[in-house]
Amino acid sequence: MLAAGAVFVMWAVATLTFFAIRLIPGDPAQAILGGPGSQASQEALDQVRRDYGLDRPLFVQYLAMLARLVTGDLGTSYALRTPVADLLGGQLGGTMLLAVLALLVAWVLALGLSLWSTGRGRVAGAVGEGVELAAAALPHFWLAAVLIAIFSTGLGWFPPVATGTAAGLVLPVATLAIPLAGFLAQVMRESLLDAMQQPFVVSARARGESTTGIRLRHTIRHASLPAISLSGWALGWLLSGAVVVETIFAMPGLGRTLLKAVTLRDVPVVTGVVLLVALVYVIMTVVTDVASRLADPRLRQEGAR
């Protein structure tokens, strides 16, 4: 069931990408021969169209692409003439590291903020809410510029471009993590407040449990449940955020590869990146499902019923 769903999603993504990319004006053959600026001759263009099957009807091209994908062949980049799988394989690690780090940092920030700002009176609550809202609303490109201005140009703590070192990762991770943290914290605060109203908190207090103990043993867990479910979506969101962040910080990665490929109309690379991101989405959905079940035994029971 799950596998069938995953296959369906991958097929739908491949199909949408295939047709969507044809809507971009321009000639793929031109792209293959060095982009819009190149002075390729008509013969060369025809030759390329025959070689790549671009002269065949669209539907036949589509079926040919599906047939290739089924065998695991992502095709060859128009621009770089290297297999797409190799190209992406080299970029995936860096981008995933960026996204996963950002997700972890976002979780820590969100937990800290929501725990600090709940159950501490009206002022702390209002401050927490304001910070969350502001953080969630920050666009990546603006946040990146501000962070560079303060921590790189101003204080000189971190390099403004990715250097491949840990220090070089700090600003890109922060750029991705802060808006997500604001968003997660909003969700966590809601469920924390809800959990704190529940009778089991009264029971726990009546046993002599301290406020910290109640948070650690009871309410944090309840507050984490919706945030866990959201994390799968969040990772996908981070991957799309990586397009902007990798470009700004000049980091090698999937995002920048995607951006370049779209500009060059490098269809196989675009399709490859989109499929890869979709695959990560599908995997993360499964992972968060399993994690939710681990954290909430009630879901396991419902599944059995």
Place this chain on the structure above:
Amino acid sequence: MPLLDIAGLRVAFGDHEVVHGVSLRIDAGECVAIVGESGSGKSVTARALLGMAGAGARTRSDRLQVLGRELGDASERIWRDVRGRRVGLILQDALVSLDPLRPIGREIDDPLRIHERMPPAARRARVLELLARVGMPDPEFAAGRRSGELSGGLRQRALIASALALDPPLVIADEPTTALDVSVQARILSLLGEIRKAGTGILLISHDLAVVSRLADRILVMRRGEVIEEGAADDVLGSPREPYTRALIAAVPTDRPRGTALAVARSAPVAIPESPPAVVPTGSDAPERPPLLRFDRVAKGFSVPGGRLLAVDDVSLELRPGETLGLVGESGSGKTTVARLALGLTDPDSGVVLLDGEAWSSRPERERRPMRRRIGAIYQDALSSFDPRWSVGRILADAASVGARGTGRPAPRVEDLLDQVGLVASVAGRRPLNLSGGQRQRVAIARALAAEPDVLICDEPVSALDVTIQAQILDLLDRLQRRRGLAMLFISHDLGVVRHMSDHVAVMRSGRIVESGGTEAVFAEPRHPYTAQLVADAPRLTP
């Protein structure tokens, strides 16, 4: 030295004082009960004894001593030491009185972990011992369960075990048996009785005098934040001084014959019929009338892991005009499935349901819809059956116009609908959320009657209400039935309520009707052992 000695306890939220000077003393092995309706301040009083009156509460007292220690201005740190070790708290059973994410063994272990330096193995042994003590079957297995995997009765036992973990000299039980089936309730009460016999003092908080009368040595009656009557249980129950106490006692429906009013003082105006009531013979006066609703060998099952659960198994019932058929049984016995079948919300696997002699269950929904107005329903949770954004007037007007559709008669007016359930016309402008529990149930009844049905299905209509409000609602239903000749299917786990309301009764267990017949015949001389058990467990006043 008394376990608990308080004098002049006052609790206020902001400028609003909700407890006005309560004094109370409990000795070892004694059970003192505080009785009152919701909002009387009894729960706030109980929580204040743990320093947990609530966020923003100000507590003042002339004396607040637990085991001789003055706690009037104790810090949170001192309170934490008292909680769990000196005083245990048992809340009302709810899925969430224990953390649904944690195994109950961990919850019971908490007081040991917090207050005692015990090695984990010793704590584990103590948890199992506690579970065995509260009568939990298979403690080893149960310790690893979470509250959602246990029945209400077992959950309540686990909650009691967690309160008793350190053998606190005093236990506060806040509505410990509310929402439990009668037989489970009886077992929980006898468990509390054993704890008291072992020397533990118990402060019992309840709205239900019948529950209290089983356990309490002394009773305090609270109303609007004040103790209005206090004394030995026998005196308070046997010769109450205050009219309010008398009203509370009169409201207990068990052993009160059908047709007698339960509510002594009605807070709501009595409805005045606009036309002389058509006297419809009720109950046994009209046996020859054909049944309005008939179940003929109805069965309905649901898929569960490992097979099929027959929720309703070969059930035959007949409900005649002007008659009340009581359906009694514990949770899970299939009562609500019967209600859903009667309402045509679900179709039987086999057998038929007939409405006024016509096929009801086997009809396509399109044909069934015009007949739907003939059956109304009210439920336990009236609030969630309303659209919270709609005013009462809109709720009723909507039901009335839908009910009148296609009948050619004018829709009843909202004021008349409100009037007949004893509500003033101004209620029409309010929203359900701003009404009391009793008012909401009155609105629900008015809505059910708006379509002028012949049959009213009442599924646990008073289970969530205080006993005095319950009495008013039961009286109202009785009056409406007499005036309109309604046939009522009255479903409840509360035998006392069913007995008071019904002409005929059917006892349900595991989907089957184990016994049925005239109410008094069944309950006076139960033939089935299960019925006999239910009768024995029914809460009644035992002064």
